[in-house]
Amino acid sequence: MAKEGVDMTEETEYMIDRHAGKEAVNVESPSNAKEMRAVVLAGFGGLNKLRVTKKAMPEPQDGEVKIRVKACGLNFLDLMVRQGNIDNPPKTPLVPGFECCGIVESVAENTQGFEIGDRVMAFMNYNAWAEVVCTPVDFVYKMPDDMTFTEAAAFSLNFVAAYMMLFEVASLQEGMSVLVHSAGGAVGQAVAQLCSTVPNVTVFGIASCFKHTSIKDSVTHLFDRNADYIQEVKKISPDGVDIVLDCLCGENTGKSLSLLKPLGTYILYGASNMVTGETKSFFSFAKSWWQVEKVNPIKLYEENKVIAGFSLLNLLFKQGGCNLVKSAMDKLLSLYEQKKIRPVVDSLWALEEVKEAMQRIHDRGNIGKLILDVEKSPTPLMANDSTETSEAGEEEEEPEGDNDSKERMPFIH
Amino acid sequence: MAKEGVDMTEETEYMIDRHAGKEAVNVESPSNAKEMRAVVLAGFGGLNKLRVTKKAMPEPQDGEVKIRVKACGLNFLDLMVRQGNIDNPPKTPLVPGFECCGIVESVAENTQGFEIGDRVMAFMNYNAWAEVVCTPVDFVYKMPDDMTFTEAAAFSLNFVAAYMMLFEVASLQEGMSVLVHSAGGAVGQAVAQLCSTVPNVTVFGIASCFKHTSIKDSVTHLFDRNADYIQEVKKISPDGVDIVLDCLCGENTGKSLSLLKPLGTYILYGASNMVTGETKSFFSFAKSWWQVEKVNPIKLYEENKVIAGFSLLNLLFKQGGCNLVKSAMDKLLSLYEQKKIRPVVDSLWALEEVKEAMQRIHDRGNIGKLILDVEKSPTPLMANDSTETSEAGEEEEEPEGDNDSKERMPFIH
Numbered sequence: 001m002a003k004e005g006v007d008m009t010e011e012t013e014y015m016i017d018r019h020a021g022k023e024a025v026n027v028e029s030p031s032n033a034k035e036m037r038a039v040v041l042a043g044f045g046g047l048n049k050l051r052v053t054k055k056a057m058p059e060p061q062d063g064e065v066k067i068r069v070k071a072c073g074l075n076f077l078d079l080m081v082r083q084g085n086i087d088n089p090p091k092t093p094l095v096p097g098f099e100c101c102g103i104v105e106s107v108a109e110n111t112q113g114f115e116i117g118d119r120v121m122a123f124m125n126y127n128a129w130a131e132v133v134c135t136p137v138d139f140v141y142k143m144p145d146d147m148t149f150t151e152a153a154a155f156s157l158n159f160v161a162a163y164m165m166l167f168e169v170a171s172l173q174e175g176m177s178v179l180v181h182s183a184g185g186a187v188g189q190a191v192a193q194l195c196s197t198v199p200n201v202t203v204f205g206i207a208s209c210f211k212h213t214s215i216k217d218s219v220t221h222l223f224d225r226n227a228d229y230i231q232e233v234k235k236i237s238p239d240g241v242d243i244v245l246d247c248l249c250g251e252n253t254g255k256s257l258s259l260l261k262p263l264g265t266y267i268l269y270g271a272s273n274m275v276t277g278e279t280k281s282f283f284s285f286a287k288s289w290w291q292v293e294k295v296n297p298i299k300l301y302e303e304n305k306v307i308a309g310f311s312l313l314n315l316l317f318k319q320g321g322c323n324l325v326k327s328a329m330d331k332l333l334s335l336y337e338q339k340k341i342r343p344v345v346d347s348l349w350a351l352e353e354v355k356e357a358m359q360r361i362h363d364r365g366n367i368g369k370l371i372l373d374v375e376k377s378p379t380p381l382m383a384n385d386s387t388e389t390s391e392a393g394e395e396e397e398e399p400e401g402d403n404d405s406k407e408r409m410p411f412i413h
Numbered sequence: 414m415a416k417e418g419v420d421m422t423e424e425t426e427y428m429i430d431r432h433a434g435k436e437a438v439n440v441e442s443p444s445n446a447k448e449m450r451a452v453v454l455a456g457f458g459g460l461n462k463l464r465v466t467k468k469a470m471p472e473p474q475d476g477e478v479k480i481r482v483k484a485c486g487l488n489f490l491d492l493m494v495r496q497g498n499i500d501n502p503p504k505t506p507l508v509p510g511f512e513c514c515g516i517v518e519s520v521a522e523n524t525q526g527f528e529i530g531d532r533v534m535a536f537m538n539y540n541a542w543a544e545v546v547c548t549p550v551d552f553v554y555k556m557p558d559d560m561t562f563t564e565a566a567a568f569s570l571n572f573v574a575a576y577m578m579l580f581e582v583a584s585l586q587e588g589m590s591v592l593v594h595s596a597g598g599a600v601g602q603a604v605a606q607l608c609s610t611v612p613n614v615t616v617f618g619i620a621s622c623f624k625h626t627s628i629k630d631s632v633t634h635l636f637d638r639n640a641d642y643i644q645e646v647k648k649i650s651p652d653g654v655d656i657v658l659d660c661l662c663g664e665n666t667g668k669s670l671s672l673l674k675p676l677g678t679y680i681l682y683g684a685s686n687m688v689t690g691e692t693k694s695f696f697s698f699a700k701s702w703w704q705v706e707k708v709n710p711i712k713l714y715e716e717n718k719v720i721a722g723f724s725l726l727n728l729l730f731k732q733g734g735c736n737l738v739k740s741a742m743d744k745l746l747s748l749y750e751q752k753k754i755r756p757v758v759d760s761l762w763a764l765e766e767v768k769e770a771m772q773r774i775h776d777r778g779n780i781g782k783l784i785l786d787v788e789k790s791p792t793p794l795m796a797n798d799s800t801e802t803s804e805a806g807e808e809e810e811e812p813e814g815d816n817d818s819k820e821r822m823p824f825i826h
Binding site (some may be wrong): 270271297319 | 441500513577581582584652662666675676678681682683705706707708709710711712713714715716717718719721722723724727732734737745779
C-alpha cells in the first residue's frame, strides 16, 4: 500500500466493523436475521470512507426477488463512485456495487419467472455489495448449472458490455481488427474471448508490461502501454483497425481515432484516466469533461469515422435498456454453455478486504476480474507486502467457501 | 432566377459555348473526334463560373475504360465544389461531377472485366460532366439490362450512400425508426425505399411543405422543416429514433442527437447548411468547421449514443474503399433487379442548362435526382419563369433522346 495517501493511517489492516460482520454470519440464522452485512461508503473520498457495517435486512417489493448474495463484482467504476467522480453522484452513505450473484431467497408478489432456490446473477443500481439484495426481475438472469458463483460475479457486467460494444454498437465481422486498451482488465479479457468466436479477427491489446506473460495468449498482438503503440500497430496494420475500445479517455481518444480505418468505430466505455490519485476533488468530473478532446462532426464526415460511447449501467438504469441487455445476455449464456467463453478471475476478497481490492484495481494490478466473496473470511496479514499480488498468488484454505473454483487467491497485506 | 446575384447579368439564358458544344455532337463522328464537350468550372464562385467548352478527348490508361457518357448525376456537393466550399479544394479550371453512366467505348491494356459496348455506371473523382470520361475499373459497375441511363445516373451515389449508412455505419433492423432530413432529396428518397425493404421500419421525413404532396407516400411520417419537428417526432415516438441521417449539419446536429434512442446513431453525410448564398468566401469551409457544434465523447458515453460521418467520395477516392463500395453496389443491384428499389428522378437537363439545374438544387426545389442528360438539347426559354419547375413539369419532345423514361421534364427559363 505504499502508494496510498496519509488518510489511510488508521485502517491499513482490516475494516473497523469486520467483527460485527462476522458475527452476523456466524451467530444468527440467515433466514430470520433482521440485519445483514454490507459495504458502506460513508462519504466520497479515499479508501477510509469504506466500512463493513450491519444494515436492515431488505424485503422485496412487487416484481422483485430477494437474493442471498454469494459473490459480487468489483469494477473500476466503483472507484470513481467512491471518489464522487461521476456525473450526478448519489447521496452518501450508500452501499456500492453494480453486480452480484447468489440464490433467490424469496419472491415478492407479481414477480414472474423466478423461484426460491434459483441460482441467479443480477445487475444492481448500487447496493450490490451486501449479504442480501432485492431487485426487480428485469435485472436478474438465471445462471447456467455449471457456472460457479465466482464466474457469475465476473460474468455479467464485463461480458455484456464487451458483447454489446463489439456486436451492437460496432458490427464485428469476420476478418476485422480490434484494438483494446486495458487488455488485461476484465472487459479486455472478455473482448479477447468474444473476438475469438468470430473467424479471423485480429486483436491488438495494450497492457502494462508486467501483465504480458499472463495475457499474451489471449490476444494476437500485445503492446506496452508506455510504448508508441500507434506506430507499432501501424507497422502491422498500415490501414489501421476497425474497432477501438477505450476505457481510459483523455489523450487516447485522439490517438485512437487516428488509428481507425474508414468506417471504423471508436467506443469510449469508461474514463479511468480521470482517476489519478486516491482522492479527487468534487469538481473532478466537470474538470475532466472540459479536458476531454471534443470531436468535430465534420472531421468524422471527412474521415468516415464513427465515435460512440457505451455505459451499460446508464443503459440499464437510466435509459430503459433492460430488454436489449437481456437479449445480449441470452446470447452470452449460449456461448458460455458452448464453452466458447469463460470469465477470467483475478482474485477473491472478503467484504472486509474491499479497500485492498480497490487499491489493486486502482494500481491496475489485476488480470481479469476482482470478486468480493461474501462468504470469505479476511486473509491473514502476510509479512511480505506486494502490490503485484497476482504474481505471488497461491491457494489457501477457505473455511466458509462454497464449491466455486478460486483461480487466484492473493496474499493480503 | 430571381434569387441570383448581380454576377449573373450576362448569362441568364444559355451557356456561352453551347453552339460549339452542339457542333461537336452533330458534326463530328464521336469515335474519331479529338475533342469533346464538357462542363468547365473556370474558378470558384457563382453560377457564372460554369461553361460548356470543348476539351481534348481523353484516352484510357492501363486499368481504365473509356466511357461514352449518356447521363450524369448532379449533387448538392457539386454546388459546394463550385463555391470552393470544401476541404482542400482542387485547382481550377476543372470539370465537375462525381458520377455518370454510358457505354464502354474502349478498354485499355491490363483492364479486366469490361468489354466495348458494356452499359456501365461510374464514380468519378471530378470530370464526370463530359461527353467522354476515362476511369479505373475499380469505380465502374455494369448496369442491369433493364436499367435506363437516366436511372443509372440517379442510382450510384445516392443509393450506395443510403445503403452504407443504413446497413454498414448503422445497423438497420426490423422494427427500428429512421429520421431523415431532406426526405425529398435523392438520398432521402433512396433511404425511404431501402427502409421499406426491412420489415416494420418507421421513417420520419423532414421536408419543405411544398414537397409534402409528392413524397408523403414514401415515408411513414412527414414534418415541415420549419415546424418544431423534434416535438412532433417525440409525440409519436417518445423514446426517440434509432437512426438520424443529416446532410445539413449546423444546429441540426445537437437537435438530432437529442432525438436518438440509447444506442442510436446520428450520421452526418453532408453540410449543405454551409451554403447560404450563391457565392461564398474562400474562408467559408474553415468558418463552418468552427461553427459546428463539437461533441464531447463523455456525453456519448453517458447517453449511449453514436455519432458518425459518411462521405462516399472520400471513402472511394481518398481512403481506398472501392471494395466496400463494390460490395454495397452488388447488393443494391440485386434489390433493383428484384424491383424493390428504383431511383426517383426530379428532372433532366442539358449540359448547357447546368446553371439552371444548380439553381434548382440550391433552392431545394427538387424531389429526387437532377440529371445532366448529355444528349439533350437545351429546352427553349419559356415565358413564365418559375423556380418550382417540378410543379409545372410536362413531357416534351426529345430530339436526340435514348430510350430512357424521362420522369420530369421541367420548363426551363
